[in-house]
Amino acid sequence: MWLKILKTLLITVFCLSLLVCGSPPKEKVKVVILGFDGAGWPTIDPLIAAGKLPFIKQLKKESAWADFQTVKPTKSSVVWTSIATGKSMDKHGILDFAYLKENNLQVPFSNSEKRVPSLWQMLDRFGLRSVVINWFVSDPPDHIHGVVVSDRFRRVILKKPEFIDSYADSVYPPMRFYRLKEVIRSNYRKTLQRIAMPDFRELFQKVHPEKDSKESFTLQNSRSFVMQDALIEDVSEYLFHAEKADLYISYFRLPDIVQHFVLHLFPDDYLQQAFGGDGHHAPAVEQQPEIMARIAAAMEPVYRSMERILAKYMQDPKFKDAYFLVMSDHGFSLFGGGYNHYGLPDDIPAPPGILLIKGPAVRPGKIARAGVFDITPTVLYLFGLPLDKTMDGQPLKDIFTLDRKMRYTSYVLDKNKKSLRNQDADRETIEELKTLGYIH
Numbered sequence: 001m002w003l004k005i006l007k008t009l010l011i012t013v014f015c016l017s018l019l020v021c022g023s024p025p026k027e028k029v030k031v032v033i034l035g036f037d038g039a040g041w042p043t044i045d046p047l048i049a050a051g052k053l054p055f056i057k058q059l060k061k062e063s064a065w066a067d068f069q070t071v072k073p074t075k076s077s078v079v080w081t082s083i084a085t086g087k088s089m090d091k092h093g094i095l096d097f098a099y100l101k102e103n104n105l106q107v108p109f110s111n112s113e114k115r116v117p118s119l120w121q122m123l124d125r126f127g128l129r130s131v132v133i134n135w136f137v138s139d140p141p142d143h144i145h146g147v148v149v150s151d152r153f154r155r156v157i158l159k160k161p162e163f164i165d166s167y168a169d170s171v172y173p174p175m176r177f178y179r180l181k182e183v184i185r186s187n188y189r190k191t192l193q194r195i196a197m198p199d200f201r202e203l204f205q206k207v208h209p210e211k212d213s214k215e216s217f218t219l220q221n222s223r224s225f226v227m228q229d230a231l232i233e234d235v236s237e238y239l240f241h242a243e244k245a246d247l248y249i250s251y252f253r254l255p256d257i258v259q260h261f262v263l264h265l266f267p268d269d270y271l272q273q274a275f276g277g278d279g280h281h282a283p284a285v286e287q288q289p290e291i292m293a294r295i296a297a298a299m300e301p302v303y304r305s306m307e308r309i310l311a312k313y314m315q316d317p318k319f320k321d322a323y324f325l326v327m328s329d330h331g332f333s334l335f336g337g338g339y340n341h342y343g344l345p346d347d348i349p350a351p352p353g354i355l356l357i358k359g360p361a362v363r364p365g366k367i368a369r370a371g372v373f374d375i376t377p378t379v380l381y382l383f384g385l386p387l388d389k390t391m392d393g394q395p396l397k398d399i400f401t402l403d404r405k406m407r408y409t410s411y412v413l414d415k416n417k418k419s420l421r422n423q424d425a426d427r428e429t430i431e432e433l434k435t436l437g438y439i440h
C-alpha cells in the first residue's frame with residue numbers, strides 16, 4: 001500500500017517536473033560563461049590578422065559569433081546585470097555605479113538593489129548548481145546551490161593579511177572563503193611574469209619621462225587591476241576544477257581598464273596629429289584604421305592573456321562537451337573626446353562588444369543579431385528550462401542544431417535568500433569608483 005502511494009507520488013513529481021521544465025535535454029548540459037569587460041573586434045581583428053592570436057582566430061572560425069549589441073549608457077554595472085538577467089535596467093534596478101541617498105550620501109548599487117533574479121538563481125530553482133566568480137554587482141553574494149565569489153572578494157589582494165578575513169562574507173558559502181585564501185599570490189613582479197603583462201606605468205614613463213602617471217586614474221591604479229584580474233584567474237582555475245556544477249561563470253576586467261588609459265601610452269605629438277591641433281577633434285575617417293591598429297598593438301598583452309584563459313578551459317577535458325559563451329559588455333569608439341565607451345556624442349551608437357558561442361550543437365558563423373538581453377534566455381534554452389516573457393531578449397535558437405520546446409514561467413526573486421549589505425564594503429566601493437573616475 002505505502003509502496004503504491006510512494007510510486008504514484010514519484011510519478012506525479014516526475015510528470016510535474018516535466019510540465020515545468022518542458023522537454024529536458026537528454027544529454028547533460030554544461031555551460032561556461034567568460035566575460036571580458038570592454039573587449040572589441042576592432043582591436044582584436046588586427047591582432048588576429050597579424051597572427052598574434054592563433055587560438056582566438058581558430059575559435060572565431062569554429063564559433064557562432066557576433067558584433068554584440070549593447071545599450072546606452074554603456075556602464076558596466078548596468079550592462080553586466082542585463083546580461084545576467086535578460087532585462088533592461090528599468091526592470092533589474094541597477095541604474096548606475098552609485099546613487100545618492102538622503103543626506104547626499106553616495107551609495108554604490110549592490111546586489112541588494114537588484115529587483116529580479118540572476119541566471120544562477122533561475123537555475124537554482126531547478127536544482128542546478130552554479131559557480132559564479134567576480135560578476136559585476138554580485139555583492140552581497142546570492143545564496144544558491146554552488147559557490148558565489150562576489151566582486152568584492154578581489155579586493156583582498158590589496159589588503160594586509162590581518163584584514164583579509166573581513167572579506168569572508170564576500171563568498172557564499174563563507175566556508176569556501178578559507179580555501180580561496182590559499183590561492184592568493186601577492187607578488188606583483190612574479191604576477192607580471194606569470195601572466196606575461198607589462199608594467200603599464202613603466203611603459204607610460206618611458207614615453208613621458210617628464211609626466212606623472214597620476215594624470216590617468218586607471219593608469220595610476222593599473223597595478224591593482226592587474227593583480228585583481230590575476231587573482232580572479234587563480235580563483236577560477238581553482239573553483240572550475242574543484243567544483244562540480246552545471247554553470248560556470250567568471251568575469252575579467254583588464255581589457256576595459258587598459259583601453260581607458262591606452263591613449264596615455266602614446267606620444268603627445270602623435271595624439272595632437274590624430275585628434276587635431278587642440279587634441280579634441282574626431283580623427284579623420286581615413287586615419288582611424290591606423291589609430292585602431294596602434295591601440296590594438298598596445299592591447300596585445302591583454303588579449304593574449306584573454307586567449308590564454310580561453311584556451312585553458314576550452315582545451316580542458318572537463319569542459320570537452322561544454323557550451324562556451326564568451327562576451328564583453330561593450331567595445332570602445334574613437335571620437336573627438338578620445339577613445340571611450342561612454343560620454344560619446346549622441347550620433348555615435350553604443351560601441352558593440354564581442355560574442356562567441358561554441359559547443360557541441362553550435363552552427364559556426366556570424367550571427368545576424370545578438371544583444372546583451374539574449375544571453376540569459378539562450379542559456380535557459382540550452383538547459384531546457386522555461387523562459388520568462390518579461391525578459392527583453394530571445395534565445396539565439398538558430399545557432400543551435402537543437403530542438404528544445406519553448407516553455408515559459410515567471411522568475412521572481414526569493415527575498416529570503418538575500419544576505420545583508422555591508423557598509424564597510426559600500427565605503428570601499430565608493431572609493432574605488434572615485435579612483436576610476438566613474439563617480440565624483
Ligand SMILES: [Zn+2]
Nearest residue numbers: 037038076329
Ligand atoms: Zn564595461
